[in-house]
Amino acid sequence: MINGDLAGLLTAVAEAVGLQEGESGVERVLRAIRELEPASTKAVSRHVGLPLPVIAAINNELRTRGVVTTNRPSRLTDAGRTLLESLPIDLSAAATCQSCDGHSVEIPADFDPVLERLALIMESAPGVDLTLDQSFATVETKVRRVLLLMRYGLLPSRAALCVxxxxxxxxxxxxxxxxxxxxxxxRLAVVDISPEILEYTRSCLAELGVTAELVEHDLREPLPEPLRKGFDLALTDPPYTTEGAGLFLSRAVEALVPGPGRSVVFSFGPKGPANTLQVQRVITELGLTVQAMHRNFNEYLGAGIIAGVSHLQYLSTTAETAPLVEGAHAGPLYTADQRSAAREYVCNGCATRYAVGRDAEWPTIAALKEAGCAQCGGDRFRPLQLIRDK
Amino acid sequence: MINGDLAGLLTAVAEAVGLQEGESGVERVLRAIRELEPASTKAVSRHVGLPLPVIAAINNELRTRGVVTTNRPSRLTDAGRTLLESLPIDLSAAATCQSCDGHSVEIPADFDPVLERLALIMESAPGVDLTLDQSFATVETKVRRVLLLMRYGLLPSRAALCVxxxxxxxxxxxxxxxxxxxxxxxRLAVVDISPEILEYTRSCLAELGVTAELVEHDLREPLPEPLRKGFDLALTDPPYTTEGAGLFLSRAVEALVPGPGRSVVFSFGPKGPANTLQVQRVITELGLTVQAMHRNFNEYLGAGIIAGVSHLQYLSTTAETAPLVEGAHAGPLYTADQRSAAREYVCNGCATRYAVGRDAEWPTIAALKEAGCAQCGGDRFRPLQLIRDK
Structure with a gap:
């Protein structure tokens, strides 16, 4: 049952969820549901750029208030539709370039063999380690990234490092x-903590007739000397925390030839306004300028909280560029490090684990059930032990 | 005649021009000339995103050193081509989406009448005032902007203000x-200093059956009360200085409903690394987050120093957003305010005036001649009086 008017609904839902984006965030979600219906939590999350748990929590509130149907994927109820009449229609699908889906680069038709080759390579790749905030970008995303680097003249490159x-x-x-x-x-180089990933990279590159420097290294520690100050381009898709961004960007900067005009390609998922601003501050304090920012450029397979998308930023060095972290990094880094007083839940279907609690990725078990398991889609979970306090 | 190797050339030219972007900037220019040749100064400027006077000065140095031909538009000499052999090929044209030219939105074919209508409207519009850093975005740019706002769900909007x-x-x-x-x-509103532009806007809108609030106001002064805190969206293409960006963005923020999730669409031309970083600091200090940044999105007719392009940023408010400038602004604002000890030159062909001097938009008369008059393309200029010191 709907109480009050649209403005009242927006306020009530924003407050119930504790939404940083406020009423305008709830409004965007409602518009997206109307645009996409039947609208899966994941589709809405991608559309409005809010994390999956947030969308799930909002959906839950909207369901309680009779604005969306109890069955899924979400549809507006008749009462919800009436309430939304004064909200502007979403025209984004009609406005987006159909050829490149808004990515500004288009995968040529004759790239099918590349996509197939990379798909085979991914099938045999070492599994994702969720505790390291890992998730695999889709094959299309990988190829589009390469094309985007070509578009911006960052590839071909004399020396590039994957951080x-x-x-x-x-x-x-x-x-x-x-x-x-x-x-x-x-000169192509990769630095990674995982010997499995490096070994797999080595064998894939060998098949392609490419040699690279493959360096096993924990990026909490400063870059090994041979990787410092020698690259024109660094690519990074860091752990999904402000600390992770600051640390990996600092290491990226360490790797670059000093001076202006070197490039960092930085992929990072959508965060709430406060965290987004914090990461932007980090970028600015590093003396890096944003040359381009592509929303939702990266799509991932089964990536939980970021609903399978992240933004790609092309950053450029200035005369002021310097790492923020110079020595070793000891603090929290991965999403899991930041959970306090959370409880772990395990998916009944596939045993994937999720942290649920006020500061965890999933604020409530209802939100997690609403979204479903990122791996198998299941909506049944059982509680495990409390996660240690920091 | 070429002395020394490629690295030596890059260093020498970067030093001779005092290029903030350093050797990597000179390299990008050389790669662009090879990609585009015959390469007009303007085309190279757009391609690499450096201001026209900078490209002109680099071209001049490259000509002196025998790397590019003396006739124009620029081509590499045979010696220049040999010297560049080790530089990677530029693949940007091949990688860019052909349908939307990388803009991510495509003007539908059935929009021809809109383009024609706007072209007619522009023909009769009040002339550009160069001392106010005005220049007209092309008709295609205007329409693409509207489509981009639709793509991001910023249009349709309940309340939008053009600052x-x-x-x-x-x-x-x-x-x-x-x-x-x-x-x-x-609710559509426009605030502008020019009564001519407001009157013309009024008559054009009337023909389209649209009413708007049109407010004559000098944005050096705080926004009039009726325009404060009432809009979801503000658009601005401010004077081309850090002060101009900070002031107009502050006024844009004043216009928005307080709280997170309101939007500012900010167009600003390419600057050197130091200035770009400064503007990014201003954006961050305003508590605004960069949601998207489209390089070279805006194209202008006859815009001098920015080579006819600027970037478009979609910014979003946070809980921390507040204006940096609250009272009246008394300092320099427009490009012309920032020139000191410069001399004015006037084009023999069309009488357009240019400031030439160390801190002026054109560092030397040679650079201005190299680029040619932005209005008529002429390359003959005569000196006028010295511009007052600040």
């Missing part, structure tokens, strides 16, 4: 280079 | 709305 590469971007760059018969990087 | 509107964006929004038979803004 963490569970995404196998080094392999994607080599595969596209092979497809267009042009080596895209003269 | 300065020599570009007639209010008219463009109304024209697109008429074409798709959907009012795009419920």
């Amino acid at each position: 963490g590469d569970d995404d196998l971007m080094a392999v994607a760059i080599a595969a596209v280079g092979a497809a267009i018969d042009r080596p895209l990087v003269q | 300065g509107d020599d570009d007639l964006m209010a008219v463009a929004i109304a024209a697109v709305g008429a074409a798709i038979d959907r009012p795009l803004v419920q």
Whole structure:
């Protein structure tokens, strides 16, 4: 049952969920549901750029208030539709370029063999380690990233470093280079904590006839000397926290030839306004300028809280650029490190674990059930032990 | 005649021009000339995103050193081509989406009448006042902006304000709305210093059957009370200085409903790394987050120093958003205010005036001649009086 008017609903839901984005955030969600219905939580999350748990919590409130149907995926109830009549229609699908889906680069039709090759490579790749905030970008995302770097003249490059590469971007760059018969990087290097990923990268690159420096290293520690100050381009898709962004960007900066005009390609998921501003402050304090920012450029397979998308930023160095973190990093880094007084839940279907609690990725078990398991889609979970306090 | 190797050339030219972007900037220019040749100064400027006077000065140095031909538009000499062999090929044109030219929105074919209507409107519009850093965005840019706002769900909007509107964006929004038979803004307002522009906007909107609040006001002064805290969206294409950006963005923020999730669409031309970082600091200090940044999105007719392009940023408010400038602004604002000890030159062909001097938009008369007059293309200029010191 709906009480009060639209403005009252927006306020009540924003307050019930504790939404940083406030009433305008709830409004965007309602508009997205109307645009997309039947609207899965994931589709709404991608559309409005809010994390999956937030959308799930809002959906839950809207359901309680009779604005959306109890069955899923979400639809507006008749009462909800009436209430929304004064809200402007969403025209985004009609306005977006159909050829490139708004990404500004289009995968050429004759790239099918590259996509197939990378798909095979991903099938045999080492599994994702969720505790390290890993998730795999789709094959299309990897190829589009390479094209975007070409578009901005960052590839071909004399020297490029992947700062963490569970995404196998080094392999994607080599595969596209092979497809267009042009080596895209003269000096290619990867630094990663995982020996499995490095070994797999080595074997994939060997098949493509590409050699690279593959360095096993924990990025909490400063870069090894041979990787410092030698690259024109660094790519990173860091752990999903402000600390993770600051640390990996600092390491990226360490790797670059000093001086202006070097480039960092930085992928990072949508955060609430306060966290987004914090990361922007970090970027600015690093003396990096935002040359381009592509919303929802990266799509991931089964990535939980970011609803499978993240933004891609092309950053450029200035004369003021310097790392923020110079020594070792000891504080929290991964999303899991930031949970306090949370309880772990495990999916009955596939045993994937989720932290649920006030400061955890999932504020309530209702929100997690609403969204469903990121891996298998199941909506049944059982509680495990409390996660240690920090 | 070329002395030394490529690295030596890059260093020498970067030093001779005093290029903030350093050697990597010179390299990008050389790669662009090779990609585009015959390459006009303007085309190179757009391609690499450096101001026209900078490209002209680099071209001049490259000519002196025998790397590019003396006739124009620039081509590499044979010696130059040999020297550049080790530089990676530029693949940007091949990678960019052909349908939308990388803009992520495509003007539908059935929008021809809108483009024609806006072209007619622009033909009769009040002339550009260069001392106010005005220049007209092309008709295609205006329409693409409206589409981009639709793509991001910022249009349709309940309440939108144009903070300065020599570009007639209010008219463009109304024209697109008429074409798709959907009012795009419920409350539309324009604040501008020019009574001519406001009167012209009024008459154009009247023909389109749209009413708007049109307020004559010098944005150096705080917004009039009726325009404060009432809008969801503000559009601005401010004077081309850090002060101009900070002031107009502050006024935009004043206009928005307080709280997170309100939007500012901010167009600003490419600057050197130091200035770009400064503007980014201003954005961050305003508590605004960069939701999207489209390089070279805006194209202008006959805009001098920015080579006819600027970037478009979609900014979003947070709980921390507040204006940086609250009272009246007394300092420098427009590009012309920032020139010291410069001399004015006037084009022999069309009498357009240019400031030439160390801190002026044109560092040397050679650079101005190299680029040619932004209005008529002429390359003959005569000196006028010295511009007053600040």
